[in-house]
Amino acid sequence: MSIWEFANPVRFMRLTGKVLPWITALAIACLAIGLIWGFFFTPEAINFGSTVKIIYIHVPAATFAINAWALMFVASMIWLVRRHHVSALVARAAAPVGMVMTLIALITGAIWGEPMWGTYWEWDPRLTSFLVLFVFYLGYMALWEAIDEPDKAADLTSVLAMVGTVFAVISRYAVNFWNQGLHQGASLSLDKEEHVADVYYIPLLFALAGFFLLFLALVFLRTRTEIRARRIKALQLQEAN
Amino acid sequence: MSATLAVLTRELRLALRSGGGAGLGLAFFLIVVMLIPFGVGPVPSLLAQIAPGTLWIAALLACLLSLDRLFQADFEDGTLDILALSPMPLEGLVAIKAFAHWITTGLPLVVAAPILGVTLNLPESAYWWLVISLAVGTPALSFLGAIGAALTVGIRRGGLLLSLLVLPLYIPTLIFGAKCVTAASEGVEVMPAFLLLAGVTLLTLALTPFAAAAALRMHMR
């Protein structure tokens, strides 16, 4: 059996219908372990106090904010090359999830930034590129909404996803160049994985796994909704004949 | 070659006859630059500091202004269908139209920018780089705009959506372009920013005709 079998909406619905409850349950379990362990059973860091514990939300959200776009890119490419309808709808379903993840990363970053840097917002390259990513999500979703014909919308948003990916990546590095030029020297790095001790790291792994499963569950759920909406549209068209 | 010239002259003629195609963008550029001192105050040192960014952002917005008509008129009156059947590839057509858009909107901005630079107290050392960076960067604005225009052709209220789609794509060009002028005004090395700006423009010129033509074909289906 080839993986393309799942490109058939009926098969996709059948399979995801079966696995979705399990993924959801596992996501809740991992998130509960990761977050409760992380929040209540890790020692307070010397320099950071209790504020550091926001990484259990911030880091996974940021990770999947980017990966959601990567998923959109791959799914859009599959639609353009092989014209599998489910693939286009997966791309569409991933966008709002990715956008919310980006928003969570930005908000938790701001909350964390206040005690750390003394400001809610800093035009740090990392923060800025997440803001840019957020805007790319908005444009992508707006284009989906603006076009009535589902296949045409899938086509055009796929083109946007391709072009957007190229320019999102360029923007990421352009932003680095821009801030270096203004401030000289790097600002605070948010990348904690390399520095954190195991006591913090293991719950973080659970939180990451939990966010991954949550992300998967949300994308499946939203894709199922999109497939149903698409079927309703098709049935209405058939009826109107 | 004859077909290329035919399309180009027609585009320019249409822009000139459509009620000040080039003039409108230029007037908009002037107004935006004029509004800045009203907003931030008339302090010369402050204006000098923000002049490079202001001029670049104003140029970028002026470019955006006329983009929504780039393919819209041809789509509405059936010209696009005929062009699709013509011997000229749609990719080439997109490139010519974007180039014509640059001549009618980008080029006047390049010429006018130094004059407005005077009003913003732009440091003397930055004038050449202002002109050069705009001359190299604005073609990218027209070509990227062609993607947005092709994606939103035939969509109701597409103009607003066009801005939302295109402005994020302008970020690298804006960063490198404005940095050129800032670096020149501060007396810092300009070349890194300029080379990156030129790189982004070249990538854009190579990439966008294919993406925009693909989007147009999808719309005609």
Added chain:
Amino acid sequence: MTLTVSNLACFRTGRLIFSDQSFTIDAGEAVMLRGPNGSGKSTMLRALAGMLPFEGDVVLNGVPLGKDHDGVQEQIAYAGHLDAIKPQLTVGENLTFWARLFEGGSIDDAVEQFALAEIWDRPAHACSAGQKRRLGLARLVVSGRVLWLLDEPTVSLDVETTARFAGIIKAHCAGGGMALIATHIDLGLDTPREIMLDPNVVRKSIPSNDPFLSEAWE
């Protein structure tokens, strides 16, 4: 030169417009495409022009449309509901542009056949609907293409011009050209063949190709 169409079917957003259309048009032939509103005449013409996806085979002079898309398209001239005229340009500028772009037929022929000399310098926005249509159809002549696909070409033409246009089609066919014309009126061509698109017959033969209408749905 022959156009061979076999088992042509078109879907729009998963909805079947028509199916099982098979016919040939030989050199020198003008064929009428008939059918009530919504039967898919425009869709068929756009599909044959390579502007819409379709199922089945379209072969022009031995070359399938799917295999050499651009090559086949370069034999085709299409005139749809829209005249593709720029109101800011004069009649002459409009026509000269098309002639330079297509590098096919002669402008003088087109001007003479469609009687455009008298309005040559007039801005297109000042032309009447009928004059615009004449200008739009003159593009067929300057394009120098073999196969004409015409969608309601005689709309807003008066009786005299319609007769004149019928003559132009005859001349095109006499020179080895072909035409497929969707129209409701009798153009006055000598015993033309007709293709009938009947929505009631066509609809049932093929189910939709939309995977979202699959029967296996739970």
